[in-house]
Amino acid sequence: MSENEKQGLLTGPQSQVPGYGAPPPSGYPPQGAPPQGYPGQAPPQGYQGQAPPQGYPGQAPPQGYPGQAPPQGYQGGPPPQGGYPPQGAPAGAVPPAAGQVEQDSIPSAPPIEKMDQIAGYENVASQDPLPPPSYEEVTRAPPPTDRQIPSASVITAEQAKEAYIDFTSEHCCYGSSGAKDSSIVDLKSSSAFHYTLETFGEKRVTTWAQEPYNGQPIDGPQNGPAPGPWDLQVMASKNFQNSKSDIEVPHTASVKPCHTCVGNCRVRCNHCHGRGNNRCTWCHGNGHNRVYEDGRHHNKPCHHCNRSGQQRCNWCHGHGQVKCKTCDGKGNLKCYIKLTVTWTNHYDDHIVERTALPSELIRGVNGQTAFEEELPRVWAINHFPDPTINQASDTLVKRHSTAFPTERLLIQRHRVRIIPVNEVIAIWKNQETKFYVYGFENKVYAPDYPQKCCCTIL
Numbered sequence: 476m477s478e479n480e481k482q483g484l485l486t487g488p489q490s491q492v493p494g495y496g497a498p499p500p501s502g503y504p505p506q507g508a509p510p511q512g513y514p515g516q517a518p519p520q521g522y523q524g525q526a527p528p529q530g531y532p533g534q535a536p537p538q539g540y541p542g543q544a545p546p547q548g549y550q551g552g553p554p555p556q557g558g559y560p561p562q563g564a565p566a567g568a569v570p571p572a573a574g575q576v577e578q579d580s581i582p583s584a585p586p587i588e589k590m591d592q593i594a595g596y597e598n599v600a601s602q603d604p605l606p607p608p609s610y611e612e613v614t615r616a617p618p619p620t621d622r623q624i625p626s627a628s629v630i631t632a633e634q635a636k637e638a639y640i641d642f643t644s645e646h647c648c649y650g651s652s653g654a655k656d657s658s659i660v661d662l663k664s665s666s667a668f669h670y671t672l673e674t675f676g677e678k679r680v681t682t683w684a685q686e687p688y689n690g691q692p693i694d695g696p697q698n699g700p701a702p703g704p705w706d707l708q709v710m711a712s713k714n715f716q717n718s719k720s721d722i723e724v725p726h727t728a729s730v731k732p733c734h735t736c737v738g739n740c741r742v743r744c745n746h747c748h749g750r751g752n753n754r755c756t757w758c759h760g761n762g763h764n765r766v767y768e769d770g771r772h773h774n775k776p777c778h779h780c781n782r783s784g785q786q787r788c789n790w791c792h793g794h795g796q797v798k799c800k801t802c803d804g805k806g807n808l809k810c811y812i813k814l815t816v817t818w819t820n821h822y823d824d825h826i827v828e829r830t831a832l833p834s835e836l837i838r839g840v841n842g843q844t845a846f847e848e849e850l851p852r853v854w855a856i857n858h859f860p861d862p863t864i865n866q867a868s869d870t871l872v873k874r875h876s877t878a879f880p881t882e883r884l885l886i887q888r889h890r891v892r893i894i895p896v897n898e899v900i901a902i903w904k905n906q907e908t909k910f911y912v913y914g915f916e917n918k919v920y921a922p923d924y925p926q927k928c929c930c931t932i933l
């Protein structure tokens with residue numbers, strides 16, 4: 476590795492890559508409000524005046540940080556110029572207060588102002604979803620017009636009765652004769668329609684991420700401009716299924732001194748507050764215990780702490796410091812921009828059911844798929860014989876086209892299922908009952924079953 480490359484690993488805040496900020500690929504013409512951080516856009520208002528990362532001290536790259544791969548177990552060597560003052564506390568000694576951070580109070584990430592500026596990722600700290608690129612209208616085909624709707628299947632009175640008997644057998648305290656000895660006097664077949672629309676979208680969010688630096692490869696700005704968040708090829712494992720993926724954005728990594736231990740690799744022990752010892756639990760710090768012996772009270776020296784009242788801290792073994800968890804004791808962190816891609820399947824449906832059968836029951840049963848279509852963007856159905864379905868399709872397709880502004884819509888599918896619903900009148904012991912047989916499974920809905928509790932009727 477050349478000296479220059481090594482320097483590159485430690486490049487400070489000005490890892491801005493010249494030439495980046497080219498217009499986005501033609502497939503993704505930007506639209507609407509200027510997306511934050513999308514390359515090629517005018518920087519969002521307010522960004523212009525934003526000060527460069529002042530918090531990273533001394534503007535100049537931390538040359539003072541040894542111009543070599545950060546040493547393992549870096550212990551209080553020369554600090555980065557003007558930067559984190561590693562206190563150089565000798566192990567075991569109580570470190571000075573300045574620059575010391577206890578594990579409990581550590582921030583989860585390095586201060587944002589200490590991070591590099593990566594072209595196209597200026598607003599990475601906001602963690603807002605990145606506005607997706609717009610779509611090309613050419614992906615939409617003209618709406619199909621010829622949509623044949625198959626007719627719903629019907630059942631016979633015998634099948635209805637069979638389903639009725641099966642239904643009673645599933646309910647342990649329903650008498651079976653109410654179904655077995657009944658006669659079917661009327662059967663009206665109808666169809667319920669179940670329209671579903673699914674929109675599969677993708678959301679992208681970037682954040683700064685970090686991991687202990689062990690000498691792993693650093694793909695920093697020296698390797699080229701960082702690709703825009705929407706230019707990275709990340710595919711969902713399966714369409715119409717929720718999932719998530721994290722990837723490191725290429726050319727955004729750098730090595731920084733750990734913000735928690737300021738490069739010391741160790742932090743003050745929480746359990747003894749850096750003292751290395753704690754109050755003796757046997758004598759509560761008194762060095763002696765009050766005992767009653769030989770008919771009188773007296774102080775007996777505590778042999779657990781040898782009268783000192785102090786015990787060595789078990790957590791830090793008396794050193795007053797423990798290994799820094801943030802950097803795993805390495806002193807340095809690999810910082811990079813992490814892209815989190817979230818795929819969400821948005822599902823909406825509408826049921827048309829005109830009997831007294833509760834509509835939601837339609838969702839759980841099989842029917843005949845009368846129509847199904849999968850396209851980047853579907854057109855609302857407009858030729859279904861039942862106009863309520865056309866209306867529902869229109870409403871839902873319109874709603875989905877604007878409901879997920881932070882997502883790129885990858886693919887949509889919609890379908891209409893026809894579910895048979897049979898309204899049946901049965902007579903048992905001169906009593907007339909209405910029940911429903913629905914779905915290809917011939918499920919029964921019989922809220923008024925006349926023989927609900929066999930134990931009292933028999």
Ligand SMILES: [Zn+2]
Nearest residue numbers: 755758777780
């Ligand atoms: Zn003691």
Ligand SMILES: [Zn+2]
Nearest residue numbers: 744747788791
């Ligand atoms: Zn301790």
Ligand SMILES: [Zn+2]
Nearest residue numbers: 733736799802
């Ligand atoms: Zn650390």
